[in-house]
Amino acid sequence: MVTATTKAGPGPFASARGKVLGCDRCGTCLPVCPLFQVQDVERASARGKNALVRGLAEGLIPPDREAQEALEFCLLCRACTDACPGKVPTDEAMLQVRQALADTLGSTPLRSRWIGRVLRRRRMVGLGAAALAGLRAVGLHRLLPSQLVPRETSRQAYLEKHAGPALLGAPAPRPEPALHPGAKVAYFQGCGMKLLFPDASRSTQRILAQLSPFQRPDHPCCGLPHLAHGQREAFLELAQENIRAFEGADLVVTDCASCSGTLKHLASWFAGDSVWEDRAARFSAKVMDLTEYLAAAGYRPQALPGATFTYHDPCHLARGQGIRRQPRQLLEQAGKLIELKEKERCCGGSGSFHLEHPRAAEAILRRKQEDIQGTGAQVVVTACPGCLIQLTRAAEQSGGAFQAMHISQVI
């Protein structure tokens, strides 16, 4: 008689294995995994990676660099979990197993190490932003690869291109603030927005200012890049800093889907910590994505007649936070929204994935670009700088067929 064994046992991979025990390897995730779509070998699929986790935990696969590389090859996009009959959280399993591998091997993979180092230091992010601003001012940023420094489309350029002069500069109608009258709102400016999309970040702040005064506390990175690459200690330190930095705010609004997704789930990482678990939960309860906040606050964007948009759902906003309606509602008020084919399919950005695995990211992006061009929309809009890096690249490659912009720049 053949039996299914459930070799439990402790060991570094036990918690990751616990996440994938519900996987019966049925294969439902195969067609929806964006990486399996561009690299059709089992190792690249969600099922393959979940099996690798079990293989590591059960001693069938050695915990080496090759295993680490294979398990870094995941977008954490949750498309598999969404389709999975048992809702196996592959993304959480990947975070756990990457941490276990980093602990076992003593380091994270070489190519993802730099990002954690840079983003861990507020000063370096600040200096980087200033340096890039300097380069942008004289146009020299174009000498850097566009995966690293995307060519941001400014709101001004967008307005000039798409709107009549009469509309320029006119403030949007002031809404009735429907949300916690007198609530102290704070802006969480993620590293991606600060470094790569300063114009979009200014647009966000322009909108926030229309609704109420807001704070801009000095704060570090949300920590997702660290969590994604097995640097949990760094992540926890950053989380504590952020919790402290926003102590005085009632609402923490961010225009980065990855930041809001991470910040909303801090408490689970402090499970069992008598002080921080509770503080983290209270902090997370204050976090709102920009579009979520604007819809709740009743913000009404100014309409730009003739503007046509399509909207790319960031993984961390749609599947990660269930926010799908709010950005669409805003865009429908700002112009004409044309829905994108497979609108929730990951664009291949995924933090630094596009830098670490450029070929796979490029193949995924090519499909996305075709779908965007298929809509005929002038602008592809999204709500996460991670996606915007990719989509800006797609816009460039389209030879001007469309532009890519953050939602705050068009509403």
Add this chain to the structure above:
Amino acid sequence: MTTFTAFEPEVLDGFRDAVGREHVIESPLEVFGYSYDASFLALDRNTMPQAVVRPRTTAEISRVMALAHERRIPVTPRGAASGRTGGSVPLQGGIVLSLDRMTSILELDTANMMVSAEPGVRTVDLHDHCARHGLFFPPDPGSWKFSTLGGNVAENAGGMRAVKYGVTRDYVMGLEVVLADGSILETGGKAVKNVTGYDLTGLFVGSEGTLGIVSRALFRLRPLPKARGVLRVVFRTMDEACAAVQEMLLDGVTPSAAEIMDATCLEAVARARNTQVEEGAGACLILEIDGDGPEALEAQSRRIEAITDRTGRIAFRSAASREETEAIWAERRGLSSAVAAMAPNRLGEDISVPRSAFPEVVRRINAISASSGLPIPVFGHAGDGNLHPSVLCDLADPDQAARAHRAVDGIFQAALDLGGTLSGEHGIGITKRPYFADAVGPVSLETHRAVKRALDPLGLLNPGKIW
């Protein structure tokens, strides 16, 4: 890392020459991904192949097979590895012949209503391609969104629509098969009537990769039904529900799907979806009907309403809108995971009995559940006698594991005693192999062996499967 020694370099080179260097996988980490399927078999280093070879054409398969034959290398064919019985799990090392690069739909012949396709085409893609031309490829195994045609043919896959439209076998008109020594066999063809020689096509359908490699299949099609509707009927007992289905079939109102679930299933789904089960509900039928248009559906719906009224029912609902249709199907689609969520492990079985024995086999399964102390929810395809009892257990507990396996033995025995069979649509593979010889008897077993010897004398094709 495998228990099998690495191939000699010239063997690997031979496979690389045959399919291209980048389509031979040999790193242990990557090969590990080809050591399992969707059965409950544990991950095991003994099921890792020495290499994975991924051909793109029939000619490439032929070259691979010729080399494997010459060097006595076992070959395990694989599509999407979505099988439930270990059919694509290699037991003796060698190569996994992965057919997932062969994804072309070759010809849609609308005049003859036939389509030919390569084995790596996903079932749903073939269905959709034909549907765009108004034609219908009915086989719809539960895995159709990711399973591939080669596996469907090799396992003779069924599905929900079998009650009205039959199973994969009923659609295969011809095959191109690469035999064990690399020679290429053509069977069948587009002639609907064809009695020239043995039915070799039928021989390969359901042969689980043990007789040859299907490199191309020709399927017949039907006109696409113009309208579909969904009904949900709740009964007090499984007997009443089964009787209703029999009445429908006798009366000539054949639903295109007749999915049945018992009380435990209903409760599991209700819990998962946060809904309420009707008071006194002991069974539920989800029926799909199809026809030429709304009037045809309306007429069928009325007849089914009348029949189920006679056989006893406590609720009847005909989906009036797209949303309602979706809601009813969501109940059926959510069933498998709702049942799985009830326990750490589930041994999902796939027995098939004559339609008339359906209520009796359910009674016996209920008795097995009571004596084993393990919940065994039952759902299945009421119209064709194929049911999927799920033994729920925690295999980490040795006592429960032993009881669970005894329960599975009992379920097989019940099916066989009632004139049924070990597998309706999943195949025998590895997991049901221990039961095979007893189930078919010595003469059938020897006949199977004789066929195998004739086509694969060296025993290289998918060794260790079926018996």
